[in-house]
Each structure stands twice: as C-alpha cells, then as structure tokens.
Amino acid sequence: MGRAARIALIVASALASLGFLALAAWQLQRLGWKQDLIARVEQQLQAEPVAPPPVASKADEYRRVRLRGRFEPREALVQATTALGGGHWVIAPLRLDDGRAVLVNRGFVPPAAQRAPGQHAVPDGPVELTGLLRLTETGGGPLRANVPEEGRWYSRDVAGIAAQLGVADKAAPYFVDEAADPAQPQRYPRPGLTVIRFANNHAVYAATWLALAAMAAAAAAYLVREERRRASS
Incomplete structure (x- = not known):
C-alpha cells in the first residue's frame, strides 16, 4: 500500500x-x-379529565378528556389488531352540547361480534364519557391505503372518516379513545384497549x-x- x-x-x-x-x-x-x-404522557394519564379543546397539538396527545353529548346513529369500522386479536375499531360521532362533533373510538369488535357499519348499538340519550385524546392517523396501514369511497379504513383518519359520516363541518380535528368504565359490564365494542408504549x-x-x-x-x-x-x- x-x-x-x-x-x-x-x-x-x-x-x-x-x-x-x-x-x-x-x-x-x-x-x-x-x-x-x-x-x-404519564403525567397526563394521572391528571383529571378536561373539556375537549377546539384544536390539539402533539402536546395534547393522550390527554384525558371528558365528553358530554349524544351519539349519532352512524359509524365507521377501522381495521385493528389488539390484545384480543384482529378485528375493527368502531368509530362513531358524538355530538357535543355546543354542536361540535368528536369522533369517538367506542372500542374493538372481533369478527364474531362484528355487524355492518351503523348497527352497533349506541347509548340512547345523553351520555358522558372519558377517554384519551388522539391525533389523526392519515394514510392508512403498512402497504394498505385507506379507500374512503368504499368505506375501507386501515387508520383512524379524522378528516376522511368525518367526511364519510357527514360531520366534517363540525368535527374536531382529533378523535378520542373511549376509556373502559369498571362499573359497567364488559361489552362490544370493547373500550379501554389503547396501547401506550414507547420504544x-x-x-x-x-x-x-x-x-x-x-x-x-x-x-x-x-x-x-x-x-x-x-x-x-
């Protein structure tokens, strides 16, 4: 050399x-x-639920919020894989008392409990629930793009799902993962399955x-x- x-x-x-x-x-x-x-995030998970904000930033993700309103009888199904296996999230618009709409992830349904969109029973009348604020998930899943015109969703795309459900003009730019209520019997859609784990x-x-x-x-x-x-x- x-x-x-x-x-x-x-x-x-x-x-x-x-x-x-x-x-x-x-x-x-x-x-x-x-x-x-x-x-x-750990601090937010321990904090008291707050009113839903008009907008949200990265700092608001996983913040506990309290919602009051009425569910509208329409929904979208988003493909999901959870600790209970494969199935779908059930996303439904909750009309707040002030007229705004928030997309709520009501929980997970496995194939055996799945029905056609719009046929999963929602509470009748006013409801109050708590949940975790989540930011929109655009695009779709790995190697699978959302197909809005066919109602096929692989990610919780707030703008797209809100448009499909007819609440785009009043929808908050985020969704909320409903929390499980330990005082209530387990049901489908099964709430409270949010995975909070950071590598x-x-x-x-x-x-x-x-x-x-x-x-x-x-x-x-x-x-x-x-x-x-x-x-x-």
Whole structure:
C-alpha cells in the first residue's frame, strides 16, 4: 500500500470516528426527547379529565378528556389488531352540547361480534364519557391505503372518516379513545384497549455508535503510529 493510500485510510478512519460521534450525540438528544415524552404522557394519564379543546397539538396527545353529548346513529369500522386479536375499531360521532362533533373510538369488535357499519348499538340519550385524546392517523396501514369511497379504513383518519359520516363541518380535528368504565359490564365494542408504549432504545443506540467511534479512532491512531514508524525507519 502506497503512502497516499495510507494517508487516505487515516483520514477516512478519523472521519468515520467523527461521524459515529455525531450519531451518538443525536441518539442522546433523542433519548432526552423520549424521556420527556414518556414523563409528559404519564403525567397526563394521572391528571383529571378536561373539556375537549377546539384544536390539539402533539402536546395534547393522550390527554384525558371528558365528553358530554349524544351519539349519532352512524359509524365507521377501522381495521385493528389488539390484545384480543384482529378485528375493527368502531368509530362513531358524538355530538357535543355546543354542536361540535368528536369522533369517538367506542372500542374493538372481533369478527364474531362484528355487524355492518351503523348497527352497533349506541347509548340512547345523553351520555358522558372519558377517554384519551388522539391525533389523526392519515394514510392508512403498512402497504394498505385507506379507500374512503368504499368505506375501507386501515387508520383512524379524522378528516376522511368525518367526511364519510357527514360531520366534517363540525368535527374536531382529533378523535378520542373511549376509556373502559369498571362499573359497567364488559361489552362490544370493547373500550379501554389503547396501547401506550414507547420504544426507548436510544441509550443502546448511543452506546453502539460510541463504541464504533472508539474503534474507528483506535484504527486511525494505529495507522498514524505505523506511518510515523515507516517515516523514521
């Protein structure tokens, strides 16, 4: 290997070490962000339910809200996979006392309990429920796009479902996962199946990048020593 090639290898090793260090720093930043997210969500889950806001941001996701109104006799089914297996979420519009509509995920129905859209019984008269505010899920599922014109939904797309159900003009730009009421017998649609779990492997990723940075730096140092030995011999 010629001297120019050896110098190029030294430079490449040093640059690789710096690149790995940058990736480790990025993962540490992500770790801080994820820890803040988890702490915020845990705090919101322990807080008292609040009135539904007119709009919502990322900071509002998983906030507990209290809704009062009447369910409208229409719904959409969204494909779902839960701890109970595969089936559908039942999404129904709740007309609030002020005229706004909030799409409520009333819960999960397995194939054996599934009926045609609009045929899952809703409470008759005014209702009050609590749930978790969730942000819209546009697009669809992995490799499957929503087909609004056919009523096939693979994600809880608020704007699309609200349009299908005829409440787009009054609908809040989010949906609410209804919480289970322990005082009530279990029923279908089954509420309370929201999964709140955040993957937090950033510390492991950061350690991996730091190890690679150290290896690249050690390789660069070894090559520098070899080059100096060659130059002095």
